[in-house]
Amino acid sequence: MASAAGDSGPASIGEAAEKRRTFAIIAHPDAGKTTLTEKLLLMGGAIHLAGQVKAKGEGRRARSDWMKIEQSRGISVTTSVMTFEYRDVTFNLLDTPGHEDFSEDTYRTLTAVDSAIMVIDGAKGIEAQTRKLFEVCRLRDVPIITFINKMDREARDNFEILDEISEILALDTTPMSWPVGMGGIFRGCYDMREQKMMLFDGNKDSSELTDVIDAPVDDPKLDAALPADQLAQAREEMELVQAACPEFDLENYRAGHLTPVFFGSALRSFGIKQLLDAVVDFAPSPRPQPTDRREIEPDEKPVTGFVFKVQANMDPNHRDRIAFMRLCSGKFKRGLKMHQVRTGKSIGIYNPILFFAQSRELAEEAWPGDIIGVPNHGTLRVGDTLTEGENLRFTGIPNFAPEILRRVRLDDPMKAKHLKKALESLAEEGVTQVFRPMIGADWIVGVVGQLQIDVLATRIESEYGIKVGFEAAPFYSARWVDGDPAEMKRFLDRNQSSAAEDRDGAPVYMARNSWDLNRAIEDWPKLKFTATRERS
Ligand code: GDP
Numbered sequence: 001m002a003s004a005a006g007d008s009g010p011a012s013i014g015e016a017a018e019k020r021r022t023f024a025i026i027a028h029p030d031a032g033k034t035t036l037t038e039k040l041l042l043m044g045g046a047i048h049l050a051g052q053v054k055a056k057g058e059g060r061r062a063r064s065d066w067m068k069i070e071q072s073r074g075i076s077v078t079t080s081v082m083t084f085e086y087r088d089v090t091f092n093l094l095d096t097p098g099h100e101d102f103s104e105d106t107y108r109t110l111t112a113v114d115s116a117i118m119v120i121d122g123a124k125g126i127e128a129q130t131r132k133l134f135e136v137c138r139l140r141d142v143p144i145i146t147f148i149n150k151m152d153r154e155a156r157d158n159f160e161i162l163d164e165i166s167e168i169l170a171l172d173t174t175p176m177s178w179p180v181g182m183g184g185i186f187r188g189c190y191d192m193r194e195q196k197m198m199l200f201d202g203n204k205d206s207s208e209l210t211d212v213i214d215a216p217v218d219d220p221k222l223d224a225a226l227p228a229d230q231l232a233q234a235r236e237e238m239e240l241v242q243a244a245c246p247e248f249d250l251e252n253y254r255a256g257h258l259t260p261v262f263f264g265s266a267l268r269s270f271g272i273k274q275l276l277d278a279v280v281d282f283a284p285s286p287r288p289q290p291t292d293r294r295e296i297e298p299d300e301k302p303v304t305g306f307v308f309k310v311q312a313n314m315d316p317n318h319r320d321r322i323a324f325m326r327l328c329s330g331k332f333k334r335g336l337k338m339h340q341v342r343t344g345k346s347i348g349i350y351n352p353i354l355f356f357a358q359s360r361e362l363a364e365e366a367w368p369g370d371i372i373g374v375p376n377h378g379t380l381r382v383g384d385t386l387t388e389g390e391n392l393r394f395t396g397i398p399n400f401a402p403e404i405l406r407r408v409r410l411d412d413p414m415k416a417k418h419l420k421k422a423l424e425s426l427a428e429e430g431v432t433q434v435f436r437p438m439i440g441a442d443w444i445v446g447v448v449g450q451l452q453i454d455v456l457a458t459r460i461e462s463e464y465g466i467k468v469g470f471e472a473a474p475f476y477s478a479r480w481v482d483g484d485p486a487e488m489k490r491f492l493d494r495n496q497s498s499a500a501e502d503r504d505g506a507p508v509y510m511a512r513n514s515w516d517l518n519r520a521i522e523d524w525p526k527l528k529f530t531a532t533r534e535r536s
Contacts, residue, residue: 013331013367014299017286020369021279022092022326024110026134027119028127032149036119036266037082037093043276044084044091046356081324081355081371087280092371096133103452104400104430105309108382110136111397112308112326114369115143115283117275118259119266122148122155122182125164134169139532140396141256144171145278152202152265154183158237162245165259172258174248175241177274179263180226180234187226189263189271190217190234193248197222200270254284286369289328291385291392296329298368302388303330303338305372307380308397310429321429322353322373323380330388332366338386340379341393347386351375382430383535398532399502401478402433402446405510406453406470409442415466419443422464427503432456435478435500435508438492444473444500444510475510477517479529487526495520506533 010016027033082093094113096106110116116137118130137144148161155161162173177189180197188200188211199211215221217238222231252258260278264271288295289306296304309324337348352363353373363372374380383397410419423443427434432452435444447453453470460466480502481488492499492507498516500508509529511517521529 010367012299013301013329016331016367017298017369019088020090020092020285020367021115021283022094022113022286022369022371023115023117023279023283024094024096024113025117025119026096026110026130026137026144028121028124028129031119031121031124031127031130032266033119036117036147036149036272037095039266039269039272040091040093040276041082041084042269043272044086046082046084081373083354083356083370086276089280090370091279092369094371103447103449103455104433106133107136107400107448108308108397108430110142111140112306112324112371113142114285114287115145115279117279118144118146120146120148120161120165122150122158122161122263123153125156125161126168131168136400138256139398143254143256143282143284144259145253145275145283146173146259146261147266147271147275148261148263149266151179151182151189151263152186152200152268152270158263159241162241162261165261171256172246172252173261174245174258175261175263176248176278177262177264177271178234178238178241181230185227185230186265187230190238191274192217192238192242197225198271198274199225200265200268202268250282253282286328290395292395293392296392296394298329300329301331302390303332303336304328304385304387304390304392304394305332305338306386306394306397307374307382307384310380310382320375320377321380322375323384325372325374325380325386327366327368327370327372328394329368332363332370332372334362334364336388339389339391341385341387341391342381342383343379345379347376347379349374378425378429381428395534398534399433400448401480401531403448403477404450404453405435405444405446405473405475405478407442407444407473409469409471411467411469418464418466419460419468422460422466424503426456426459431459434503435510437510438496438499438501444475445470446478473510474512476513478508478510479517479531480533481507481509481527481529483524483527487524491520491524491527502533 025033025036084091094109096109120126165171165173176193177191179189180187186200188198190197195216197213201211213221213225217235248260249258253260262271262275286298288297305325305327307323307325311322334352335350337346340347353360354363355373366372385393410416423434426432433446435446437444445456457468460468488507495509498510500510502508509520
């Protein structure tokens, strides 16, 4: 049994919250997210041998049946949470699957974090998926710390990458360290915050960083340790970068306008400690959370939380689920009865789970910022608010405009009603979105990643006994339409073949291509075409 707070226990809710960092790593596949995760866990003592993150994943996959898809595709479907400690702070690291086949869960996980680390491959810069994930962070102004990885390999010009961050992501950058050389002649990084040179030794793992020269950047001690031409270049670059980039400003970072930038190598454990120190020193502790009534402060006494992900469990014979709940306020104790705002029901939480890198443990208590797993049989849904009584609803857990739309083809037409029920229930759980076109009887499902379709097909068949196929639908993307009702009616009447309703009856425009979408936006300036919609 575990307390997420350690043995002694904090004196107050506010104190416990202060000592928590709930964050995610966003990255394009192959940038080094898994490697970095592993190194962070090692640093926090949560695992002891590199390689265990994946090994554990395999163990888990082997136990599950419907997750065969996961196995055959060699990626992880589930978004998991890992808790570890470092410098007396509890870290809750939420995993965001980075494969191109990521799902809405990946996006929604970002609604449950207070900050993020953005990993960029130094040779590639900002890639498509980094950008998408960043945009989701931007919806809630999630503060970002940037880690430019793989400095032990030939990388692109550092200035170019900084420019890319400020231009593509519209974020100010403040380098906190600066690399001396790269690839085969990578010598290390100068820590501009602490004024010390951290030397890289290509022959050893750098987790126990011993080669440090404490010296101002123009100190001759550095000349003695580094090749003259490389040092001269780095000094010149640092001068330039300090003139060109704003000074680090904690408020701007926390408001999501500025990102501190670190350079390093996850594989060689170089720069990891600095990065984790930055999370402790700069990243916000649990932030106040918006609701439909007011903001909830973490140190409020009544316990509140919201569900951002529901994972169907491993055993297909039992329809049990684990709902991942982010606690927003109060001190949670095992056995607490919480009020499910959507249904008005009372739910006793008797077996809450805390997730560690190598184990799951019963949570005796948990604090704001912690993520607990709540086993249930389908009662809890994505977007649900649970409170100790107050009738408020956390906002900002949206549906995201699907990027893949498919028509559902039913093998046995007698099962149409069953299919409706299955789709509605899976949509409520957050596995897919469903749309009912204004013309025609077929359902359209919408997802943000191909894998979600596979999961959907498997679950409809194994849990509801219905065989379905998915056909390409002639649509490129969907947008929710909002605005003046008369104008909306005119628009939908004119575009009947592209109009649909989502499961709540909200009007949706399904564009056939990007040109159509832009055209609609231009031609109907009084309407809003949105890529996200708050779940209701
Ligand atoms: P993910 O897809 O973002 O999780 O990326 P991985 O952590 O699996 O890394 C992708 C590949 O890049 C693997 O082959 C890693 O060994 C490699 N890699 C990760 N970090 C570094 C690094 O700092 N330097 C070098 N040279 N390779 C790295």
